[in-house]
Every structure is written in C-alpha cells, then in structure tokens.
Amino acid sequence: MRKILVVGAGQSGLQLALGLQAKGYEITLMSNRTADEIRTGRVMSTQVMFDSALRHERDLALNFWERQAPRIEGLGFSVAAGDGSRPIDWLGRLKAYAQSVDQRVKMAGWLDVFVQRGGQLVVHGASVADLDFFSRTYDLVLVAAGKGELVSLFGRDAARSPYEAPQRTLAVSYVHGLEPRPEHPGTEAVRCNLVRGVGELFVMPTLTTSGRADVLFWEGVPGGPLDAFKGVREPGEHLALTLELMRTFTPWEYARAAQAELTDAGAVLAGRYPPVVRNPIGRLPGGGLVLGVADVVVANDPITSQGSNAAAKCAASYLSSILMHGDKPFDEAWMKATFDRFWFTTGKPVTQWTNAMLGGLPEHVRKLIGAAGRFQAVADRFANGYDQPADFDGYFYDAQDVEDYLAEVAGASVAE
Structure with a gap:
C-alpha cells in the first residue's frame, strides 16, 4: 500500500x-x-462549477448536494452604459446545468x-x-x-x-431575499454585469449553510470606485457598500435587492491577489x-x-x-x-x-459580446465556454477569427 x-x-x-x-x-x-x-x-469562494468539473465529483460519488443545490441553466451578460441603462443584455443557455455549493x-x-x-x-x-x-x-x-x-x-x-500585481479587488456577499430577474422568471442563471473601466458584478445562485442563496460578487479595477472595501470590518457595512455600488453602476440588479440580507455572520469576503x-x-x-x-x-x-x-x-x-x-x-x-x-x-x-x-477588452471581443445579443447561437457558445475554455481558441482571441465566426453565424441565420 x-x-x-x-x-x-x-x-x-x-x-x-x-x-x-x-x-x-x-x-x-x-x-x-x-x-x-x-x-x-x-x-471562502464563489465556486460556480460547470458540467465537466461536476462529472469528476459524480465519478467519485461525492456529489452529495446535487439535489439540493440550484440548477444553473444559463449564463447572462449585461454591459452597462453611463446613464445606467444596459445596451447589451443576453442569456446563453448551458448544455448541462452548473451548480454552486458553498x-x-x-x-x-x-x-x-x-x-x-x-x-x-x-x-x-x-x-x-x-x-x-x-x-x-x-x-x-x-x-x-x-x-x-x-x-x-x-x-x-x-x-x-x-x-505581477492584482488585476481586480474582490468583494463577496452571500444573501437571502434577492428577487429573480424579471426577464427570465424560473431560470436559474449566473449573471455577469460589465461596467467598462470600473469592473464587474457577478450574481449567482448557490446552496449555503442555510439553504438556497445568491452570491453578490464585485470585481473592481484597482484604484477605481469599486476598490472601496479595504478597512471594512463589519459584515453589515460590507453588504451596504455592495448594494450602494449596485445602485450606482448596475441599477437593474439593485432593483432586485430590496429585501437582501446576509445569510450569516460569516457571509462576506474581501481581498485581492495576483494571477x-x-x-x-x-x-x-x-x-x-x-x-x-x-x-x-x-x-x-x-x-x-x-x-x-x-x-x-x-x-x-x-x-x-x-x-x-x-x-x-x-x-x-x-x-x-x-x-x-x-x-x-x-x-x-x-x-x-x-x-x-x-485586460481591456479589444474591439473584436466587444463586437463578439454584442453579437451574442442578436444571435442566440453566439450567446450559447460563449456561455458553454465556461465549461470548456479551450473552445475560445477557435473564435475569441483573433479579430479575423471573430469576423469569420460571426459571418458564419449570420449566414446560417439568413438560411433559416
């Protein structure tokens, strides 16, 4: 042995x-x-796990909470404009559900x-x-x-x-009482809200120690308006700051949070580290x-x-x-x-x-994310890349690859 x-x-x-x-x-x-x-x-983390990772747990019969955890069936992107609107807003459908267990x-x-x-x-x-x-x-x-x-x-x-240095500041809150997104009632999804030059807000369903909950997760550009959690010690103060930043930068998400409250005294986390x-x-x-x-x-x-x-x-x-x-x-x-x-x-x-x-998203990536709002096939492929990141190599990094892919999708859409 x-x-x-x-x-x-x-x-x-x-x-x-x-x-x-x-x-x-x-x-x-x-x-x-x-x-x-x-x-x-x-x-300790936000831990949304997609199908290929979940299968490794199933292979070892370690998926003890699979029936209790929310089934995440989609992944959505919203891009904020300066006036509080979201000119880009779409939901990609996952081929197999993801889950998050605290x-x-x-x-x-x-x-x-x-x-x-x-x-x-x-x-x-x-x-x-x-x-x-x-x-x-x-x-x-x-x-x-x-x-x-x-x-x-x-x-x-x-x-x-x-x-060599952290590229984002991180602030996490686990909450009860978040209302569903009105656009897709009944669909559990991870939501990524991009605020250019400021950072990102992720909202994701999870299973925590007290049952179903949602994670509010700010990723802020260092030195920017989201870099505000250093020195915040009280969990209630942490949540209040999280919600105030949502009100300022992602009002459509803030509108869901009127009844939001922390799941427990240990439900917040903040920090930063270099990749x-x-x-x-x-x-x-x-x-x-x-x-x-x-x-x-x-x-x-x-x-x-x-x-x-x-x-x-x-x-x-x-x-x-x-x-x-x-x-x-x-x-x-x-x-x-x-x-x-x-x-x-x-x-x-x-x-x-x-x-x-x-990094700052180049024009061809912004064009790709925008196209996902017009073509469901693009939204779905992008969402499923979270399960299989190697797929991005075929259409994401190179501007000409993006042009070729979107032309192919547009052609298929016309043919239908």
Whole structure:
C-alpha cells in the first residue's frame, strides 16, 4: 500500500484524497481547520462549477448536494452604459446545468467522509520543516494549500505569468431575499454585469449553510470606485457598500435587492491577489520533492469562474496519473509530466482566457459580446465556454477569427 500525504483540504486536496482513498492508498490529509471550524467559518469562494468539473465529483460519488443545490441553466451578460441603462443584455443557455455549493458545506462534509472512511486527518498548519520531515516517510507529498509559507516552495513562472500585481479587488456577499430577474422568471442563471473601466458584478445562485442563496460578487479595477472595501470590518457595512455600488453602476440588479440580507455572520469576503503560474515542483531543504496542486501552481483571477473547476480537473488528472504510475517512484520526471498533462489540457486554456478577460477588452471581443445579443447561437457558445475554455481558441482571441465566426453565424441565420 502506497502512502501519500495531501496538504490542504480544499476542492482539489479533498477530492484527490478521497479519490486515492477509494482506490486503496494510505492517505494522510493535513488541514489547518476541523470540519466544524470550516462549517462555521467565513465564506471562502464563489465556486460556480460547470458540467465537466461536476462529472469528476459524480465519478467519485461525492456529489452529495446535487439535489439540493440550484440548477444553473444559463449564463447572462449585461454591459452597462453611463446613464445606467444596459445596451447589451443576453442569456446563453448551458448544455448541462452548473451548480454552486458553498465550500463551507462541501469541504466540511467531505472532510467528515474522509475520516469516516478511515483516513488519517492531521489538523495542523503545515510548514516547510514539517514537509521536510514527512517527505522521508511518504511515497508522495502533494501540496494543495494555496496560501501561506508552503507557496514559497514553488517559484513564479515568469513566462506564463504576465501580471505581477492584482488585476481586480474582490468583494463577496452571500444573501437571502434577492428577487429573480424579471426577464427570465424560473431560470436559474449566473449573471455577469460589465461596467467598462470600473469592473464587474457577478450574481449567482448557490446552496449555503442555510439553504438556497445568491452570491453578490464585485470585481473592481484597482484604484477605481469599486476598490472601496479595504478597512471594512463589519459584515453589515460590507453588504451596504455592495448594494450602494449596485445602485450606482448596475441599477437593474439593485432593483432586485430590496429585501437582501446576509445569510450569516460569516457571509462576506474581501481581498485581492495576483494571477500567477508557478513551477510545479518544490524542493525541500533536505532534498525531497513535493508536487503542487491546482491553485498552488495555477492561480487565476475568479473573473471567469474557473477556480473550483480547474481544481476539480487538476485533482482528476493527478488521480489518473498516480493510478497509472503503479508502484514506480514518484520522481521529478513523473512530477513534471503529471503537471504538464494538467497544464496543457486545462491550465493553459483557462489561464489564457482569464488573462484576456482581465485586460481591456479589444474591439473584436466587444463586437463578439454584442453579437451574442442578436444571435442566440453566439450567446450559447460563449456561455458553454465556461465549461470548456479551450473552445475560445477557435473564435475569441483573433479579430479575423471573430469576423469569420460571426459571418458564419449570420449566414446560417439568413438560411433559416
């Protein structure tokens, strides 16, 4: 029986630990919090997960909340004008539903299951010195904790990391009482509201500790009017500021929020971090090697809702690579090949698309988003790109590709 240490109890760490546990590996999981501390703590993310990522959870029979969580059937875009109107407003239909489960619910539940199934849980914040010791007693050490001292083991890959500073400030509120969008009653959807030069407001349905809720998520350009949450300590003040910014920049969303109230005392989150790709292999002081997982080595801004999706896909990819490796040593060559497999199938297309959305959108992308309001096929393809980001390579990045694609869609529309 091979012994593997997984450090970090998030989407990737827990999914990977539970997957390996089910295959008979002896797994030790290090978490800096207990399940109860996670469950009663502060929200950690916004975590809309699309079908291909959800399938990895289903493959491991870990989709415990699928019947309770709202089924997200569409993804809509609105673009604000200076007068408070929205000249662009459309809804793309997803081929298969997406879902969001508050990570306090999911991670606490998965952590309980891991222990119930006989896994060894160590509740302790791991240090480099800890890993230096553990690397001598485990066949493989996987680092899935994306913050703190351990990240220093993985150097920044400058060639794959165009940004050195945060490109957005982040502010999240989980609320009850948000009214449905009147344009599409009965349809659960993620809504992306673009305010040029200011930032984005995302509104998304979720399942939280107290049932169905909605997430209000501002992404602000640093130094702009949305960069206003630093120093806000009280949850009520955080929500009030969120709503005031909605009133100013997205009044159609503010109109839904007359009865909005926080779901609980831990329902707000604010911060910022630079998107970065790191070298996947960490070398310990004693010479041992550790392999970085998910956002430890590929951390993207949440503007494209890819964090949990990429984490689930990374866990599934690493699980497959470990199982295929059999009883051979987990050496440096294997670690590199394992990361490269994830990078080229998932990490690279997600990073390329996310970095593009963070920059000022060029004219051809604005034209594409505008065309989605006229052609349902464009709206649907764009929405489903959140599930399969590699598809954007065929029609999104190059101006001529956009022209060719829209001409093709227009021609098909005339033919109908």
